[in-house]
Structures are given as structure tokens and as C-alpha cells.
Amino acid sequence: MSDDLAAxxxxxxxxxxxxxxxDEAAALATARFLAQAAALVRDAPQ
Amino acid sequence: MIAPPVPSAAQAGAKxxxxxxxxxxxxxxxxxxxxxxxxxxxxxxxxxPRADDAAARADAELAAGQDRGPLHGIPFAxxxxxxxxxxxxxxxxxxxxxxxxxxxxxxxxxxxxAGAVPLGKVATYEWxxxxxxxxxxxxxxxxxxxxxxxxxxxxxxxxxxxxxxxARLALGSDTGGSIxxxxxxxxxxGVKPTRGxxxxxxxxxxxxxxxxxxPVAATVAEAALMLDALAPGAGAASRLAGSAxxxxxxxxxxxxxxxxxxxAGVRRAMDDAASALSLAGARIVEVPLPDYxxxxxxxxxxxxxxxxxxxxxxxxxxxxxxxRMATQxxxxxxxxxxxxxxxxxxxxxxxxxxxxxxxxxxxxxxxATVLTPAPPFAAFGRGAVWTPMRxxxxxxxxxxxxxxxxxxxxxxPVGMQIVGRHGDEAGILRVAAAFEAATGHxxxxxxx
Numbered sequence: 001m002s003d004d005l006a007a008x009x010x011x012x013x014x015x016x017x018x019x020x021x022x023d024e025a026a027a028l029a030t031a032r033f034l035a036q037a038a039a040l041v042r043d044a045p046q
Numbered sequence: 047m048i049a050p051p052v053p054s055a056a057q058a059g060a061k062x063x064x065x066x067x068x069x070x071x072x073x074x075x076x077x078x079x080x081x082x083x084x085x086x087x088x089x090x091x092x093x094x095p096r097a098d099d100a101a102a103r104a105d106a107e108l109a110a111g112q113d114r115g116p117l118h119g120i121p122f123a124x125x126x127x128x129x130x131x132x133x134x135x136x137x138x139x140x141x142x143x144x145x146x147x148x149x150x151x152x153x154x155x156x157x158x159x160a161g162a163v164p165l166g167k168v169a170t171y172e173w174x175x176x177x178x179x180x181x182x183x184x185x186x187x188x189x190x191x192x193x194x195x196x197x198x199x200x201x202x203x204x205x206x207x208x209x210x211x212x213a214r215l216a217l218g219s220d221t222g223g224s225i226x227x228x229x230x231x232x233x234x235x236g237v238k239p240t241r242g243x244x245x246x247x248x249x250x251x252x253x254x255x256x257x258x259x260x261p262v263a264a265t266v267a268e269a270a271l272m273l274d275a276l277a278p279g280a281g282a283a284s285r286l287a288g289s290a291x292x293x294x295x296x297x298x299x300x301x302x303x304x305x306x307x308x309x310a311g312v313r314r315a316m317d318d319a320a321s322a323l324s325l326a327g328a329r330i331v332e333v334p335l336p337d338y339x340x341x342x343x344x345x346x347x348x349x350x351x352x353x354x355x356x357x358x359x360x361x362x363x364x365x366x367x368x369x370r371m372a373t374q375x376x377x378x379x380x381x382x383x384x385x386x387x388x389x390x391x392x393x394x395x396x397x398x399x400x401x402x403x404x405x406x407x408x409x410x411x412x413x414a415t416v417l418t419p420a421p422p423f424a425a426f427g428r429g430a431v432w433t434p435m436r437x438x439x440x441x442x443x444x445x446x447x448x449x450x451x452x453x454x455x456x457x458x459p460v461g462m463q464i465v466g467r468h469g470d471e472a473g474i475l476r477v478a479a480a481f482e483a484a485t486g487h488x489x490x491x492x493x494x
Contacts, residue, residue: 041386
């Protein structure tokens with residue numbers, strides 16, 4: 001299991017949510033896109 | 047014979063007032079058209095049981111000399127994320143509360159107050175997030191221009207119903223482009239007003255800072271009539287007569303055309319659109335806008351943090367009833383933090399100021415709504431499909447923005463987005479009306 005997937009599973013578990021195996025790939029793709037988005041926002045001049 | 051598309055609000059209004067048509071008969075024409083084509087389009091999910099009484103009341107009032115204005119007796123459809131009294135608000139989800147709404151959303155109430163007749167509820171992507179998901183209780187609406195292609199969303203049924211001639215007016219909601227993108231894909235007019243201009247009471251929230259409600263309509267004139275009813279004081283319909291002459295329009299070409307995902311046909315359609323407005327008397331200047339990727343990033347962070355917050359409890363207790371696409375989208379936001387949200391919110395005013403600066407150089411901004419025509423359903427069967435568009439930034443900044451038909455690319459519609467100063471819906475509708483009159487794109491209808 002990738003570190004990203006483990007982190008996503010853990011974050012969901014902390015909210016009482018579980019990731020179905022059939023949802024893993026798509027949810028992980030969204031999470032990676034959002035991680036890049038958050039980084040772009042974080043690094044933008046405020 | 048297949049029932050023809052329903053008449054425009056202006057055509058119907060004239061006949062209602064000189065006695066050649068009744069609101070009851072107009073309602074019947076809508077139902078005939080729905081019966082004829084909606085089996086293929088799948089826009090309508092429920093019919094409003096109050097419609098006959100509302101039409102009868104409209105007729106009685108006109109007979110008694112009481113005229114509520116240009117929407118008197120005109121039917122309208124409502125996206126199924128918006129409360130309509132006596133019907134459940136399904137939000138396109140099996141996990142939604144099945145109870146009937148106790149009262150109309152304020153936007154619906156205002157349209158009824160203006161004399162419009164509530165026709166029924168139309169399709170939405172699940173919770174307004176993402177689609178088309180074939181695994182939901184209702185199959186997704188199809189694009190009337192080519193039934194093998196998607197409508198876009200999430201106001202999928204609003205755009206499909208209007209494009210298919212089953213209604214001239216529909217209410218939609220837009221958190222990242224959910225009115226404008228399906229309007230562009232389906233070849234109709236969609237307006238996202240200034241943030242706060244149309245009340246959100248009774249409309250399912252997705253991301254409160256980004257949520258907007260507004261009209262989907264067959265023509266610019268009808269969108270303006272609807273907006274005037276939804277936002278008293280907008281004064282849009284009375285300003286449509288002005289031409290584009292004397293206007294300075296900023297063309298944000300690089301903002302979309304430089305994206306490798308932009309279809310060459312969309313680029314050509316947009317250049318033709320700018321030329322048409324120039325020939326109609328407008329001065330066209332190129333304007334820069336803030337970095338698109340940054341605007342999209344900030345908006346995406348906000349939608350996903352707030353979306354997960356809002357739906358977390360439902361996912362925990364009723365997650366087995368959710369569709370896969372919405373589940374994957376919402377769960378994908380779990381790694382974002384409150385600090386991410388705070389940074390995105392803090393960035394929004396600076397990005398809005400960048401759009402304001404561009405609008406100091408022009409009366410309105412022209413850019414593409416979507417960067418491709420509507421993709422086929424088949425593409426989604428092979429996994430997630432990125433549908434590039436340029437809509438989310440104006441949910442973030444709150445500027446009014448609309449999509450108006452800008453021609454066909456490969457037989458499918460595309461839209462031009464027109465963005466204005468805060469509160470200036472009338473201004474962007476005026477530009478859209480001038481464009482519609484100059485090109486005739488708005489009169490094309492799908493071959494249903």
C-alpha cells in the first residue's frame with residue numbers, strides 16, 4: 001500500500017469512515033490532486 | 047406527430063394576454079413535449095402536483111385584470127437540490143431525507159410570486175458534486191444534442207429540459223460551474239448571479255461561500271426576466287435593448303486558449319465570438335486575469351473541505367446508499383485540513399481584486415465557459431474524465447458570470463462566458479443579448 005493511500009485511509013478512519021476497495025483508486029486520485037491544490041494555495045504570495 | 051418545443055415566454059405571454067392561449071393550455075403543451083421526448087432525455091424526476099392549480103390561478107387572475115408581469119402563467123422547472131413544497135428534495139441521492147419539503151425555497155417562492163407555474167423537479171448530479179454516475183436511483187440526463195453525450199452538471203436536468211424544449215425556464219444552482227457548464231454543453235443560457243444576489247434559503251448547501259442559485263433559460267431575454275423575478279432590483283430585462291456599441295469588452299484569451307486541454311474548435315468559436323461583438327460595435331481588448339490554476343486550487347480546496355464537513359455524518363451512517371462517484375470525490379478531501387481551508391479563504395479576496403482590476407479596463411470580460419464540447423457517456427465508463435472549464439474562479443470571487451451559446455463544435459454546443467462587475471448582472475446580460483442578436487446561435491435547437 002502506498003503512503004498516500006495509508007494516509008487517506010487513516011484520515012477517513014479518524015472520522016469514522018472507511019474506504020471501499022473499489023473506491024480506492026478514484027479517491028486517491030482526488031486526494032493527490034487536492035494535495036497539489038493545497039500546496040499551490042499554501043505557496044501563493046498572500 | 048411529436049409535440050413541438052414549447053413557445054417562448056414572450057410568445058406565450060402575448061397570447062395569454064390577448065386570449066389566444068390559457069396558462070392551463072400552456073402547461074398542457076409542456077406536458078405533451080415532456081411526454082414526447084423525456085423518455086430519451088431523462089431530465090424530469092417529478093411533476094409538481096400544484097401545477098394545475100397554479101395555472102388555473104394564473105388564468106383567473108388575468109381574467110380579473112391582475113397581471114403579475116412577464117412570467118405570469120409561464121412554467122418553470124426546478125433542480126432537485128432546491129426545495130419545492132410537497133415534494134422530496136432528493137439531491138440525486140438514495141441517502142437523502144425522503145421527507146417532502148415543507149415549503150418552497152425562497153427562489154422558488156419568488157418565481158411563483160411573479161406568476162410562474164411550478165412544473166416539476168429535474169435531474170442533478172448527486173449532492174451537486176460529480177457525475178454522470180450510472181449507479182444512482184435515476185439514470186443521468188442525456189444531452190439533447192446527442193443522446194450519447196453527457197449534459198454536464200450538476201444542474202444537468204435544468205439545462206437538458208430547456209435545451210429539449212420541455213421548458214423555457216429552469217432554476218439551477220452553481221458552486222463551481224453547475225449552472226454555466228451544463229448550459230454551455232446543452233446550448234442554452236445559464237446565469238450565476240453575484241454572490242448573495244439570489245437567496246440560498248431552501249437550497250442544499252455544498253460549499254456556502256461558493257454556492258449560488260440562478261436561471262437556466264432558452265434565451266438571454268428569458269434569463270433576464272427570470273433574474274428580475276429572483277433578484278428584484280436587478281433591472282436586467284429593461285436594459286437588453288442596448289447594443290454592444292460603445293462597450294469595451296476584455297477578452298481573456300490566454301486564460302483559456304493556452305490550456306493544452308482546450309479544443310481547437312472552442313478556440314475558433316471564441317475568436318469568432320469576439321469578432322462578432324467587435325462587428326456589433328464593441329471595442330475588444332485583451333485582459334489578463336489572475337492565474338487560473340491558483341483560482342481553481344483555492345476553490346477546489348474550499349469545496350472539498352466544506353463538502354466533507356457537510357456530508358461526513360451522512361457518509362458514516364448512510365454511506366452504503368451513496369453513489370460511488372460522489373463518495374470517491376468527498377472522501378478524497380479527507381487529507382485537507384482546516385488550515386488549508388483558511389489559506390484558500392484568505393486568498394479569495396486577492397484573487398477577486400485581480401478580477402476587479404481587469405474590470406476597471408473594460409465593461410465585461412469574455413472567456414470560454416468549457417474548453418471542450420460535452421464528452422460521451424462512454425468515456426466515463428473507462429474511469430474518471432476531466433472536463434476542463436473556466437467557471438469555478440467566479441464562484442470564488444463572487445462576480446456575476448453567465449454562459450451564452452457560442453456555436454457548435456462537432457455538432458455539439460459550446461458556450462461563451464461573460465463576467466461582470468459585482469452587482470452588474472444587467473450589464474453581462476446586455477452583452478449576451480447583443481451577441482445572441484448578432485450571431486443567431488441562440489435560435490439553434492437540437493433535432494429531437
